[in-house]
Amino acid sequence: MKSINFCLTIFLSLITFLACTTTDDSPLTPFESIAKSEDIVTANNDFAFSLFNDIFQSETETNFMISPASASLALNMVYNGADGDTKQAFVDVFNYDNVTTPETNLVNKSIIDHLTHTSSGTTFEIANSIWANNSFPVKTSFLNVNKAYYYAEVQNKDFSDPNTLESINNWVSNNTQGKLPKILNEISQNAVLYVINALYFKSDWKFKFNPNDTEPLPFHLSDGSTKQVDMMTMDQSLKYFSNATFSAVELPYKNDKYTMTLILPEANSTIDDVISSITIENWKQWQDNYSPQNLKLTLPKFTFSYEKQFNDALKNLGLGIAFSDGANFGGISDVSTKISFVIQKTFIEVNEKGTEAAAVTAVGIETTSSGSVKHVLLDKPFIFIITEKETGSICFMGKVGNPSYE
Structure with a gap:
């Protein structure tokens, strides 16, 4: 791809x-x-x-x-x-x-x-x-x-x-x-x-980021360069899943009705690899493999x-x-x-x-005419998906490759 x-x-x-x-x-x-x-x-x-x-x-x-x-x-x-x-x-x-x-x-x-x-x-x-x-x-x-x-x-x-x-x-x-x-x-x-x-x-969010913890950090662009962006951080038990291609975190909204899923390519993978792996069959299988884990999550504002x-x-x-x-x-x-x-x-x-x-x-x-604390640092292009809990409907899906916030 x-x-x-x-x-x-x-x-x-x-x-x-x-x-x-x-x-x-x-x-x-x-x-x-x-x-x-x-x-x-x-x-x-x-x-x-x-x-x-x-x-x-x-x-x-x-x-x-x-x-x-x-x-x-x-x-x-x-x-x-x-x-x-x-x-x-x-x-x-x-x-x-x-x-x-x-x-x-x-x-x-x-x-x-x-x-x-x-x-x-x-x-x-x-x-x-x-x-x-x-x-x-x-x-x-x-x-x-x-x-x-x-x-x-x-x-x-x-x-x-x-x-x-x-x-x-x-x-x-x-x-x-x-x-x-x-x-x-x-x-x-x-x-x-x-x-x-x-x-x-x-x-x-169900678990809000503290604005006092937001700080400029480097984000690695696909062309090999970096830029400083405002990064939000939280320490929280969140549902987590990983495989050879990516790691993913479910970030719930208030009352757990909606969720944003953040998908980050692993070191030896690319966004292309992630996208090619996202099929309806895999998506349904992955849902059964998330488990709560203590995480430090760092996410850019955008x-x-x-x-x-x-x-x-x-x-x-x-x-x-x-x-x-x-x-x-x-x-x-x-x-x-x-x-x-x-x-x-x-x-x-x-x-x-x-x-x-x-x-x-x-x-x-x-x-017609739970375990050790992992740090999930989203400091390179990543995918996000927002879903509704009861129906399982995907409401939004996107990729962040160059975050900015005004």
Whole structure:
């Protein structure tokens, strides 16, 4: 695999309307009791690793982060309008061979409910929206299924009106707490529909870093040079796992609902080796091998924003037909359409108190034409993964190759 400096975050991020966020006062149906829940989360996480791997191989940015869940939910909403070979391509890319569309929708709804069912110290907000050109005939059945299972807000707008672009970007900004001010720079003449997912996450650490212990330390870049960065340190019993390729630590957020997994290559390994080893099978096996251990953890503070168009990656994974003139989205409209782009923007800040992150994915549719104390010093490029405990969903996943903090 091609070696690069990169900073990526998989936050299997799922997206629902902010007003639909649940609270601890409203009981949820146990996730494991939903039919095919484990199969679909496994399929979603498999898609997450495949998407991450494809982007990693061509990415030249030192730091980057994606939200596979945000992409998954946005595309699953579009999947509700796919027919024929186009629908089969979605099934193949998302590994949905053994599940039906209604089962997928029901599980995704439950995932949204569980992710947004947060407690003190944590905020997880998900929002979905569908923006249709008021001259474009969208099928009511397509809108209704996305309203029912994805809490999607539907807006009919005049796409030739400049105020529509402002309205879409304001919606994005409002649903990411201003961390991502906009998703679109313009509305093209052929655009007829936008399916947008927004996600916002903020949580305190379960075990906070003492700011007085933060100090400048060298971070080793992939090109062999070093830079001074602000490093946070704690002494704590944390779940730890290592093999010949990497060592990993689970850093829990408040109330143990979410976890950031930090993955550091071993001395004779590289980030490339780590990424090539992260498969859905290995990921599931590793979860059973973490054990509590007394650690000294040193982690750089960092913050960055990232933007990526997923067209090439999704085509490489097998979804090319959805971008072609041969696409079949008969469930959306009787007018022939195709996906014109899938774009995602993300933001993350990690400091002594906790983590704040946001993601927005837009799909454009257009007409066709214990033991001794170990010191885990993250002083070179490393991977981080944020997951939700009950569903096992990967919310964010990233690589830090050149940390900076302002």
